[in-house]
Amino acid sequence: MNKIEKAIEFVQELAANFGAKSEEGANDYIFRNNTSKDALKQGGAFFGLISPEEEVSGPYHDFSLVIFPDEGDKPWLISLVAGSLGFKNDYELAALPGVRRLYSSIIDQNGFCKTSFLDIESNLPKQFMSRIPHLNNSLKRYLKLITACNIIQDPSSEKDQKMIAGFVAAYAQIRNFAGNDPARNAIKKAISEVATKIEVDEEEEVLKLVENRKFVILQGAPGTGKTRLARIIAQKLNSESFFTQFHAETSYSDFIYGIKPDLDAGQLAYEEKTGIFYDSLKKAEENPEKNVVLIVDEINRANLSNILGPIFYLFEYQLEIEKVSVKIDIGGGYEISKIPSNYYVIGTMNTADRSLAVVDFALRRRFAWYTLKPKPIKPAVDLKFFKKDFSAFDDIFTWYASSEELNLQPGQAYFIATDEAEMKDRVKYELMPLIKEYLAEGVLTNARDEFSKYFYDRLGEVLFE
Template sequence: MSLERSAVELDRTVLESIESALRTWDPTESGRLGETEQLREDFTRRFHLEAWPTLPIESYALGQQTPGGTVCWWMEFHTRSIASMSGGSSYKHLIFLRSSDRQWRFPREYDSVGEAWEAVRSGFVEAFRLASADRFDEIDDIRALRGAPALLSKLLFVYFPAELLPVCSKTHVDHFLRRLGQPASNWSAIQANRQLLGVLRAVPQLRGRSTQELGFFLYHWADPRAAVDVVKIAPGERGTYWQECLDGGYICVGWDDVGDLAQYESKEAFRAAFREHYSYGGNEAQVSRKSNELWTLVQLQPGDKVVANRGVSEVLAIGTVTEEGYSWRKERPEYRHTVAVDWDTSFARTIEPVRGWATTTVSKVSADLLRRITAASPIAGPKAVAVDPLYVELEQALRRRGQVVLYGPPGTGKTYTARRAAVWLLEGGTGSAAAEAVLVDEARMAARERELASGSRPDRQVWVMVANPAHEWSWSRLFDDGVVEFSVGRLKRNFPRVRAGDLVVGYESTPTKAVVALARVTTEYDPDAPCEAAIALEPVTRIASGLTYEELQSDPVLSASEPARFRCQGTLFELTPVEAERLLGLLGERDPAVAVHAGGGARRLTRVTFHPSYAYEDFVEGFRPRESSVAGALDLTLTDGIFKEVCSTAAADPSRPHVLLIDEINRGNIPKVFGELITLIEKDKRGLPVRLPQSGQDFAVPSNLHIIGTMNTADRSIHLLDTALRRRFAFIELLPDAQLLSGSTAGALALDLFLENLNERVRSRLGREKQVGHALFFDGPSVVDSAEQFAAIFRHELLPLLQEYLYEDYDELGTVLGSVIDVAAQTPSAVVDDPEELCAALAAHFSAHASA
């Protein structure tokens, strides 16, 4: 790929964003460039390109005890400051020696490790040959290396630093391309990297920068991780090792028997080893909890924050994880698991006790707790809370399929997630500063959701009225006289439905043939009033450069409106809400006075809940009764359903995404509700028209409309859904996440262990779809933290749910919940009425005591 082919004209706002970021960026970063260049030179001297054809596997693979380290060790751990490729398992290196059993792991297509190494080494040799010949386009086609894109990208950068960027993740490359206003590349890793480099070299402000500098700048300007993670870590019991950590620039924890975490090819392999060394009396939930705490250390990224604590009420310091990240310090006598941290002791202070800290060594710090810890000194700015990876997964699924369903047991936060993710998506999603900002401010999130859901759709009916200056009157008369009365005869139709306060868009026929005014109805039709004064109008504003007749006829939305269909031959025409929104929006763009009086912008977030009687007529279109002009009578009128309105709104606003959120999607009869449109929502059929059977109108689903559904699997399994729906939606499962309760206690009860153990019993009896969700134990954004709060939840929500699941079988309830159920009396025991006793009884039954 020629980099010159990638030169593009960048949008002005992108260039302004880059200029702004450059003003806050220090390219030297305290000698970081010199450090990375020295590391690169050290690596290339140790592993010469010329040595690769005969390189032994002992010099390549992880798991070896080779003096000075192997290629993969250097790439994964020793050169993180050049570019990070951490995360995932050791399989990204294709071949490695598993430490747990000293067995070689390699791709299944090979019969032996020798055969695998021969193929992989030959693949790298070929990649380096092609790079030397400037034939980068062909490198991604090397079959033996297709499973190692991150490693290949980093190795090529180290050997050919002028030709690629130090960005190892294809996802990150696509993110940067989107931020630069370019489409995410469909190419594979190396070609996409080259495409990104070509775009950057077209930016005047970045010319002359080295590729290493460009890599640093990209992550400064538009870090794909929208935020940093914040965790608290105790440096030994009562802060025993704090001084050593402060002096050495790291944080340390125990569990030394499992050894170096870098040796494990996956989290599952690590957990198996952890279970062998730390069984916690056979309590699998406790094993899971503690292994997750330790594994958090390898998941921390540079820039993440660590709160060092002593006990439950003392903050020792807050630090930033450095490039070195996790390391196993074998020179330490104990507490050898460490993470490199740059400490700031100015945050040392005593805080209100955090009871959950008594039971955990490592735990996440919520945004609310971080604000309390830092008081008026925020350390992470608007990025105090990381973007939930679930939002990113949902965004990718929508980009791929156009619609997605979040499904899972009750209380797993499906609707909560869908609503927040919808706002995040509509604000720009991944890489958007506005989207990041709204996530960390609950009040702002709620306000923005209301704005997006309400838009500026007029809450009044909007009409188009035609005036003929040559024969009857001109709109200028309205502004001269201040009011004009109209008779029934001149209105001819629609007048019984006109109401005081309705907006009227004034169109003037020959010779003007354009919209010239906005007016308001002051008196509505009274059948007993003289026919000469059926209704009256008052002026609102004159309109400069209003839509012409030709523009009205050619607009994709307004061309189907009454005034366009009847060629403005008449007096009064009705507009649907979507048509009114479109017309007022276009007029507002030309004349700000219209926006002031009528508002501008469209509803971009629409929520609807399906139920058993929800029908096609509600969703798409159908005949509905409406008040007739004959007193006491009703007429059947063809009315647009909510989906048709949403599609029309999105089609009229093609430059911005729109979201339709369908709660309880599985409670509706999907084939009947969607009808023929079940096909049109497919990604490759968006925009294709179909003739609706009742109205006869051509209708299409626009590509900028995203559909997010939620479904409770306790009501109906995903396997029972209509097959057509399952083919056309992506499905993301939300399961109970006890880690969100980590460190939280109610009386004597550790909530995370209680939930883990309870769901283990529920799964064994009722299946995974009827588990209890973590959201049950939240009070707003915070986890409940008192025995009284928990007892209320238990009595009024949890116990009734389990009674329903178990069909009032108190023998089974007693088995699941223990002494809190009086099996003989077939009723909850008296313990349930005493919050502290209830928590103690459940803790004893589930072995979920609030202890480390």
């Protein structure tokens, strides 16, 4: 048995292991094999799985799993391919963000994934094709149809067999081959063995970022721990921290410097009023040996241009190493030309509230931005993290949310409670109203039925009357 025959047998065994039925009259796929000597020599050789509704040969519709082999020792290509006749039953499947995210998670540095699986008009990038020129003849009819692919250096190696298994498992998942737990577990295992895993120590990363850039915005959906992390970083810097929260009426005089009526003067009189930025900056300047951190919660809830005024210029993180002669009076004769090196600003921004003020590009350039995403956590000893509920939301958002809608996913704090009764109340009185509001605003509408099923299963209540 040559290596192509072995690979064909391996793919069919994988499909069966992942739950695909192959008995007559109940096929989950049609297997196509065009690996004759002529096809391998002249180009056009391939084998793979297509929809059972299609013919055994000729043009076909919808997604297929196709491998383009080589008879020598040169690399192969494994791919998810849109049918040459376009989409008949898979248009909605191709439009699901989760399908693209699934394949994007399993390809490595030798792979390529289109930004939209509905795109069957764009060729594979020339830069990618330059790595497999020997497959040009085989791929010429598929250049626009390949949505995700990965180069296979050696189909007999353990590494590449895991990649093949990952692609077949992903195809089995989108085709719903699995009809029992062993098959579902096998699919999950095969995908996890090639899925990109990036373990990130957020505290360490943000601490280094703050130390390097000094002015940092932590952005993310509610419940992702932005304010908590800002306080932790302030502690790790051994700093004296100042805290404020912006709102729609926050002004320059509130934040930096202004005047207020002196109610005890007996006549019309005013006195100076220093804001938290003025006070914290003064503290840093007068105590150069001490780190000072200003935490600005919900920084995008206010008109930032009005609040920052002339100090906007100072938030240039490399300003302290430049020779600057400009001095800015921030109030009451207090002039400064640069922000002290022991002064840090950490802002938090809620990405779920789309009614908030837009942060302009000039300000974005002056701050470093770090995104916090929902993730499973280990809560305090007297609390429980309800992983099943978290995973249900995570799965729905992963499969149905657009890139922008991912910013709306409730963070891990929503799934921390003392007991089941408290968690059930949180689902009913916090999460369910939140999702209703999202749907009413026209977002996440393609996940409506998934949310409805979750809430009915969890609470026995319908999402909409």
